[in-house]
Amino acid sequence: MAQARYDQRVRVFVEVRGGQDDWQEAEERFTQHGWFVRTHLPAGQGPLGAGVEPRPDSRVYEIEVRLFGIAKGCDLGASERVRKVARAARLEAYVLRAEHIHRDRETRSRWRVIDARRRRRALRSPWRRHFVRWSLARGAYDADGIVTGTARQALRLARGGRAPNPSRVAVRPLDGMWKDPVRRWPEEEGERRAVHAVVWALVPAVALALAAHAVPASWWFWGMLACAGVVGAARAGWRLFPDGRKMGAVLVLAVSVFFTTAGLGLVGSDGWTPSDVFYTVLVLGVVTGLWLLVRQWTWGEWVGWAVPLLITLLVSSFVAAGSVLHALYADELDLSTSDLDVPPIWQFLASLKLVSMLAYVLVVPAWWGVARHRHHFYAAPGERTNVILHTLVFVASLTVAGGLALDSAGKAAERTKTAAEHGTTPPPYFGIEPSWTCVRTTVAPGNIPGEGPTLDPDRPYLLINVAGDTVVLWDQAAEEPVKLPANKAWLTPAERGGSSCR
Numbered sequence: 001m002a003q004a005r006y007d008q009r010v011r012v013f014v015e016v017r018g019g020q021d022d023w024q025e026a027e028e029r030f031t032q033h034g035w036f037v038r039t040h041l042p043a044g045q046g047p048l049g050a051g052v053e054p055r056p057d058s059r060v061y062e063i064e065v066r067l068f069g070i071a072k073g074c075d076l077g078a079s080e081r082v083r084k085v086a087r088a089a090r091l092e093a094y095v096l097r098a099e100h101i102h103r104d105r106e107t108r109s110r111w112r113v114i115d116a117r118r119r120r121r122a123l124r125s126p127w128r129r130h131f132v133r134w135s136l137a138r139g140a141y142d143a144d145g146i147v148t149g150t151a152r153q154a155l156r157l158a159r160g161g162r163a164p165n166p167s168r169v170a171v172r173p174l175d176g177m178w179k180d181p182v183r184r185w186p187e188e189e190g191e192r193r194a195v196h197a198v199v200w201a202l203v204p205a206v207a208l209a210l211a212a213h214a215v216p217a218s219w220w221f222w223g224m225l226a227c228a229g230v231v232g233a234a235r236a237g238w239r240l241f242p243d244g245r246k247m248g249a250v251l252v253l254a255v256s257v258f259f260t261t262a263g264l265g266l267v268g269s270d271g272w273t274p275s276d277v278f279y280t281v282l283v284l285g286v287v288t289g290l291w292l293l294v295r296q297w298t299w300g301e302w303v304g305w306a307v308p309l310l311i312t313l314l315v316s317s318f319v320a321a322g323s324v325l326h327a328l329y330a331d332e333l334d335l336s337t338s339d340l341d342v343p344p345i346w347q348f349l350a351s352l353k354l355v356s357m358l359a360y361v362l363v364v365p366a367w368w369g370v371a372r373h374r375h376h377f378y379a380a381p382g383e384r385t386n387v388i389l390h391t392l393v394f395v396a397s398l399t400v401a402g403g404l405a406l407d408s409a410g411k412a413a414e415r416t417k418t419a420a421e422h423g424t425t426p427p428p429y430f431g432i433e434p435s436w437t438c439v440r441t442t443v444a445p446g447n448i449p450g451e452g453p454t455l456d457p458d459r460p461y462l463l464i465n466v467a468g469d470t471v472v473l474w475d476q477a478a479e480e481p482v483k484l485p486a487n488k489a490w491l492t493p494a495e496r497g498g499s500s501c502r
Helices: 020-032 072-088 117-124 126-137 151-159 186-211 216-238 245-268 272-296 299-319 321-330 344-357 362-372 385-421
Strands: 008-017 036-041 058-067 090-100 111-117 143-148 169-173 435-441 459-468 468-476 480-485 489-493
Touching: 008 072, 008 272, 020 036, 020 090, 020 111, 020 117, 020 362, 020 459, 058 072, 058 090, 090 272, 111 117, 111 151, 143 151, 143 169, 151 169, 169 272, 186 245, 272 362, 321 385, 385 459, 459 480
Parallel strands: none
Antiparallel strands: 008 058, 008 090, 036 058, 111 143, 111 169, 435 459, 435 489, 459 468, 468 480
8 A cells, every 4th residue: 555645755776686576575565665666677777777787587676765754865764664675575685776856846926816807897987996906905806716826827827718708807916926026945945944944043042041040150051052043043044045145144033033032031030940941842852753753653663652652651651640649659658548538630630740751761762753754774664663672662661750750759758747847838749738737626635546646736737638537647746647537626727837736
């Protein structure tokens, strides 16, 4: 089955040796991968001519390989794919030549067909001419159909096939490209240069934003990066238009100044720090790399990569990650998960935090996606799945996720203990909001069934949670939890741990 989606087309000449059976096997392999066999000739004939040694058991195939990725290096990527396919099929095949097939579209102006007779009748009245121009631009005289091309070509296209009265129609432009003195790049080339200009315009903004809160010793690095970004932005703007190079450079530099001003304004606010900038760039890079990876997957790779990955994320992360974080937090305080009774929404948010931490681990498959997009030789897909890489990624994911979970929950529990020791209010942790409270009991504290040290009503305790029928407290003096029946205790907010409840 032919590949439906692709970015590049490459013409590849492949010499296949071995005779009729091997030739048939090679053709079947080419068809399975969606590579079109344009022609095949005996070795020594065809476009390559004497460049191939004539052999009775050798045949040269001209095939078209369609693949994802950038244009640069796509010939190498196509040749690597063909080589791996031939090797997997145990065929004696050699890639003799590979060349990129470049097909880009001219950027042409679009025109709307109009009713010329109505417009001419309206123009007979001098006082209506300005109104006619205004009405024409807003489609008052539009007829059915649009055409593309230069001004003269558009008029000929609109009047073609309308004999014997072709003058009854004319055209009006839908854009200003027809009168623009600056020539334009072909469609894909123009988009590529525009993307490069935007990326380079962002470099000085990011560099200066990070330098705003960096240590003075690193300012030289961010300054050099900002200067390199300015040079790159000017160069990208210079190459943005075929003509008007100075205008393009000034335009991109102006955009870069705007980005820089906005970035410094955000960094100056309380809600955006250099670590946030770094983490945002990291997440965007990982998401981009993963998208470049999965867009190239075949069904076999979806089964080998996506299914285990989705099961790992959905079962281990989204279903259990939240409860794992809370369970680790509770374990540090000698409690159980049921003592916390965290709402499901906070468990879900805790799982999102844990999954977001996996961005550091997902750098590996993200880079794999970038490498495949750029046709690196080690990332060319073949018949066999790279089991070792997959195993390492999953092991690293579980290891890092477990370490981050232990670190996050451990630090949160330690902050709670430290706050209890100093009498301050600890920070919340995914739905757990400890607070100081005074406890009054309906019976003598020694007669209350529960767990932990005997309750002292004269001093405040740190309230961890009220889980069902149980009040869970933290005794800062004994450094142990205290559990009481909720129907035997009255809770009154206290200012801090050092105050008295008398």
